[in-house]
Amino acid sequence: MKSNFDGIIFDMDGILVDVSKSYREAIRLTSSYFLNREVKKEEVDNIKNKIGMNNDWDATYALINKPSIAYEKVKSYFQKIYLGNSKRKGLIDNEPVLISKAILKQLKEKYKKLAIATGRPRKEAQYVIEKNKLQGLFDCIVAMEDIINGKPEPDMLLAVIEKMEFKNTIYVGDSPSDVISAKKARIPCIYVGKQKIGSKRFSSVLQVIKYLL
Template sequence: MSVEAVVLDIDGVLVDVADSYRRAIVESVMHVYDDTIPKADVQSFKNAGGFNNDWELTHATALYILACQEGFDRDLAAFTDAIEASGGGLEGARTVVVNAVDPDTRERIHAKWKRDRLTDVFQQLYLGSELYRDFYDSEPDLDTSGFVYDEPVLAASETIDTLTKRWDVGVVTGRPATEAAIALDRVGLTVPDKYLFTMDSETPGKPAPDALIELAERLDANRIAFAGDTLDDIQTATNATETDPDRDYYGIGVQTGGLSDEDGRQAFKRAGAHAVIEHVDSLPMILDE
C-alpha cells in the first residue's frame, strides 16, 4: 500500500478484551438487573455500529433487558438489526425501544435505566478496587480484583518493533486515556500524546473521521493505514476518505476482535476494508505488498 503512517486501534487488535471489557459489559448488567445477555452476543451490538464506547454498549444492553422485562418481544438479533437500521449506537437503541412500546411502558423502562450506576459498576469490575480508588479517588462499593488484568497481548514485540521503526504510528481508541496507557504499556508501544486519540480527546469518536484526519495532519502523511477490529473502524477510514479526499486512507480489518472466520472476513469486505488479516502480526507484511 506504500503507506507513510499506520494508525492502530487497541481493543481486539493489540490486546484481547473478551475477558475484560466484554465481560464487564455483561456482568455490569447482571449486577444491576439480575439478568444479562451471553458474552458472545456483544458482537451483535458492535456489528450494528456506533458502539465504540463500551459504557454506551452496556447502557444499550441494559435497555434491551429492561424492555424485555416489560414485554418487548424481539430477540437480540432483531433488536440489534433494528438499531443498525435506526442509525446505530445508543440513540439507535433508544429509538427502537421508543417506537416499540407504549408511553407508560417507556416511562417505566427509563425510570429503571440507571446509566450512571451501570458505568460505575463497569469501572469497578474492569479496574478492580485498587485501581478504581487510584483513578477516581473514591471508595468502591464492590470488592473486585479487576478484569483489566485479563487482557492477553495480541501483538508480538517484533511486530511493534517493525511498525515503529518503519512507519510513523498513531493510535485511535475508544478507551479512556488512563486505560489506554495501561494497554499500551503492556504491549510495549510508546506513542506521543499528539499521536494518541482516546475517549477523553475533544474529537468525536469513531466512526467519525476527525481523529484519523487530524492524525494524518500531525503525522504529515498522505497515505495512512488504519487497522481495527470492528466495522466502525473500517467506516472511520471510509469517512476519512470522503471528508479528506486529498489523502488515501486504507481500512484494514483485524479478525482477533470478534469478526473471525470467513463470515467476519466477508463482513469486513462488505464494509469496504482494503484488506483483512487474521492477526495484527500480519500487518507489516501486507503493508509491504
C-alpha cells in the same frame, strides 16, 4: 492496495490487545447484573458489531435497554469491574497483547511512524502501553478525551492524520464503526473480523502482520 504508507494507525482493542476477557467481559457482567440474568457472549458480540457501539459504556447501556436505569449507574458499575480496586484485581489486567513489542519494532522500522486511535479513556490506554513496556513505539495516541465525536465519525483519525502530517496512511480496526470512520476520513482500512467490509479484510491480527511486513 499495498502501498508505500508513511505510517500506520491502529485501533487498540481487538487489534493491539485482546479484550475478550476484559472490556467484553465487563459488558457481559455489568449487563447481567442489571438484567438479573446471565448475558451470553454472543449477545455482547452482537451489540458491539452494531454501528455506533464503539464506546463500551454505550454498548452496555444499549444491551441493558432499560431507560429507568441511569447511564451513570451502569458506567460506575462497569468501571468498578474493569478497573478493580485495592481489594480486587480488575479485568484491565486480562489483556494480553496481540502484536508483540518485537513485531511493533519491525513495523516501526518499516513504516517509520505508528499511531493509535482508540475510544478508550487516555488513562486506560496508557496503562496498557506501560504495562507491556511499549513506550516509545507509538508517535501519537488519540483517545476518548481528545475529540468530540467518537467512531464512526472520522474525528479521531483526522486528529491523528493532522498531528502526524500523514499523506498516505492506513487504519487497522476490528469493527464496522472503524471501517466507516476510515471511509469518512478518506483513508483505507484493514478490517479484522468476519464481515465483508473494509479496504482489505483478514480473519486474524496475525494475517494483518504478515500482510504489512
